[in-house]
Amino acid sequence: MALLEAQKLEYIYSQKTPFVKQAVKGVDFCVEKGEIVGIIGHTGSGKSTLVQMLNGLLKPTSGSVTLNGEDIFANKKSLHDARFKIGLVFQYPEYQLFDETVYKDISFGPSNMGLEKDEIDRRVISASKLVGLPPHLLNKSPFDLSGGEKRRAAIAGVVAMEPEILILDEPTAGLDPKGRQRILDMIVELNKTTNTSVVIVSHNMEDIAKLCNKVLVLKGGEAVAFDTPEKIFAETDIVEQSGLILPALTKMLISLKNKGLPVNIANFSVNDAVKELIRLKKEGYKLDA
Amino acid sequence: MLNDITFGQFFPCSSPIHKMDARVKLILTVAFIALIFVSQNFAALLCTAVGLFIYVMLTNVPVRMYIKSLKPLIIIVGITSILNLLYVKSGQELFAFDIFGWNLSVTLGGVTTAIYMTLRVCLLVIAGSVLTYTTSATELTDAIERVLSPLNLIKIDVHSFAMMMTIALRFIPTLIEETDKIMSAQKARGADLESGGIKSRLKALIPILIPLLVSSFRRALELADAMECRCYHGGEGRTRVKQMKLAFRDYFAIVCFVVLIGAVVISNIYLEGIIYALITVII
Numbered sequence: 001m002a003l004l005e006a007q008k009l010e011y012i013y014s015q016k017t018p019f020v021k022q023a024v025k026g027v028d029f030c031v032e033k034g035e036i037v038g039i040i041g042h043t044g045s046g047k048s049t050l051v052q053m054l055n056g057l058l059k060p061t062s063g064s065v066t067l068n069g070e071d072i073f074a075n076k077k078s079l080h081d082a083r084f085k086i087g088l089v090f091q092y093p094e095y096q097l098f099d100e101t102v103y104k105d106i107s108f109g110p111s112n113m114g115l116e117k118d119e120i121d122r123r124v125i126s127a128s129k130l131v132g133l134p135p136h137l138l139n140k141s142p143f144d145l146s147g148g149e150k151r152r153a154a155i156a157g158v159v160a161m162e163p164e165i166l167i168l169d170e171p172t173a174g175l176d177p178k179g180r181q182r183i184l185d186m187i188v189e190l191n192k193t194t195n196t197s198v199v200i201v202s203h204n205m206e207d208i209a210k211l212c213n214k215v216l217v218l219k220g221g222e223a224v225a226f227d228t229p230e231k232i233f234a235e236t237d238i239v240e241q242s243g244l245i246l247p248a249l250t251k252m253l254i255s256l257k258n259k260g261l262p263v264n265i266a267n268f269s270v271n272d273a274v275k276e277l278i279r280l281k282k283e284g285y286k287l288d289a
Numbered sequence: 290m291l292n293d294i295t296f297g298q299f300f301p302c303s304s305p306i307h308k309m310d311a312r313v314k315l316i317l318t319v320a321f322i323a324l325i326f327v328s329q330n331f332a333a334l335l336c337t338a339v340g341l342f343i344y345v346m347l348t349n350v351p352v353r354m355y356i357k358s359l360k361p362l363i364i365i366v367g368i369t370s371i372l373n374l375l376y377v378k379s380g381q382e383l384f385a386f387d388i389f390g391w392n393l394s395v396t397l398g399g400v401t402t403a404i405y406m407t408l409r410v411c412l413l414v415i416a417g418s419v420l421t422y423t424t425s426a427t428e429l430t431d432a433i434e435r436v437l438s439p440l441n442l443i444k445i446d447v448h449s450f451a452m453m454m455t456i457a458l459r460f461i462p463t464l465i466e467e468t469d470k471i472m473s474a475q476k477a478r479g480a481d482l483e484s485g486g487i488k489s490r491l492k493a494l495i496p497i498l499i500p501l502l503v504s505s506f507r508r509a510l511e512l513a514d515a516m517e518c519r520c521y522h523g524g525e526g527r528t529r530v531k532q533m534k535l536a537f538r539d540y541f542a543i544v545c546f547v548v549l550i551g552a553v554v555i556s557n558i559y560l561e562g563i564i565y566a567l568i569t570v571i572i
Contacts, residue, residue, distance in 0.1 A: 095500055098496045098500050108479075157478060
């Protein structure tokens with residue numbers, strides 16, 4: 001049984017008005033323990049709506065979401081528990097910071113869970129360490145931080161609830177390359193050290209390709225594909241019809257493959273790709289065509 | 290949660306009323322509201338009601354929307370009706386009763402006042418709704434600016450007020466969206482907004498209001514910068530992309546309205562006695 005399972009999820013905005021819009025159409029997918037799952041799709045493909053249904057913020061028009069086999073919409077308590085077990089980091093989470101100090105802001109989630117003071121303290125410290133916030137920032141006002149620091153503080157606020165699944169909606173949007181890398185490293189570290197499942201929404205294919213075990217491709221609210229990144233990127237059509245652009249590296253490897261070279265396209269980092277090319281060269285293939 | 294704001298919402302669809310000049314709609318709505326209060330008897334009110342009904346039918350906006358806009362009034366109208374029923378003493382006494390030693394009676398005058406008041410308030414709100422349902426916020430403020438432009442002569446900066454109104458209206462949906470987002474984000478962190486006493490509920494608002502205020506100021510600064518970058522410096526010498534021009538339908542609407550005024554005046558003068566006589570006979 002999967003940790004988190006979504007079945008035939010549908011969501012319709014503004015029903016019975018001229019603004020009616022179906023954002024999500026019959027999406028099935030699941031997240032296993034310890035997995036990193038990516039959700040990609042063009043703007044308006046229903047990514048954000050989908051993740052809000054996954055932790056019970058939006059009630060699906062039809063379909064179900066189950067956590068450990070239990071319907072999260074069954075009753076008030078299950079819904080309340082789901083909020084803590086499935087942590088959701090919104091797009092531009094820095095706009096939700098509000099408290100006097102960073103420490104207090106990070107502790108907002110854990111204290112809503114009704115934890116003991118010592119436990120809250122432990123969680124705040126470990127979450128801020130994980131996201132890379134130096135301790136001297138914890139006593140500052142969140143509004144005095146830099147953009148990247150604010151983002152990390154906001155993510156720490158959700159990480160500190162120690163959810164079983166962490167969902168991040170465009171966690172790297174609007175950050176500089178360094179800030180982006182830090183967030184991605186943090187995700188990998190969280191996943192490795194605590195075996196927390198992670199769901200990342202993004203339209204950056206490079207990030208998704210590098211990080212994820214599985215990828216869900218959305219197009220116009222429908223799930224076009226749900227598979228490993230290797231398999232999905234091999235089907236160039238699916239990706240491009242969904243209005244997405246393949247990573248440059250993958251494009252190059254695919255064009256080599258189309259020329260008849262036995263190349264493995266599942267190399268998503270520059271280092272791996274270089275190794276792959278060296279291997280091909282050693283085996284005597286000509287690459288300068 | 291915040292999607293229930295219907296009064297004052299533009300309802301985009303195609304209808305002759307949507308295409309009407311916003312200035313004409315604005316002036317006619319104000320004049321119509323005056324007409325409602327000038328109508329002295331049932332016949333006159335009936336004329337205004339029929340006029341409004343035809344106007345509403347022409348808008349292509351579902352009747353459901355108008356009924357929805359009346360909902361918030363139920364309490365106010367209910368309470369004032371009861372007070373009118375009990376305290377207006379004129380005409381024939383219909384029935385009397387005692388509650389806790391209070392001697393209360395309902396008179397014909399009370400009944401008619403209560404019905405007039407209810408009708409007037411409903412007509413007024415529906416007339417206002419037609420204007421806002423069929424006119425987008427930008428059209429409306431533009432119309433207000435032009436209708437009030439004579440005030441420039443007495444040194445009132447109409448343009449600035451119109452611009453402020455446009456910006457305020459423009460940002461209502463944005464702020465609602467923002468509030469929704471922040472509420473969702475805090476709910477995702479376990480904020481409980483729906484239970485507890487007054488004190489804990491007020492406290493629960495802090496995590497929403499502070500980010501909302503901060504982002505409003507940020508938006509205001511950004512917008513001011515963007516306006517300056519486009520050389521905005523007030524209304525002086527500004528020209529418009531959309532020129533408002535009266536068309537046949539606007540003149541036709543004005544003529545219809547004049548006819549309605551005539552009908553109301555005639556009802557006021559000649560039908561007063563007849564209706565009252567009819568009611569007295571029926572009772």
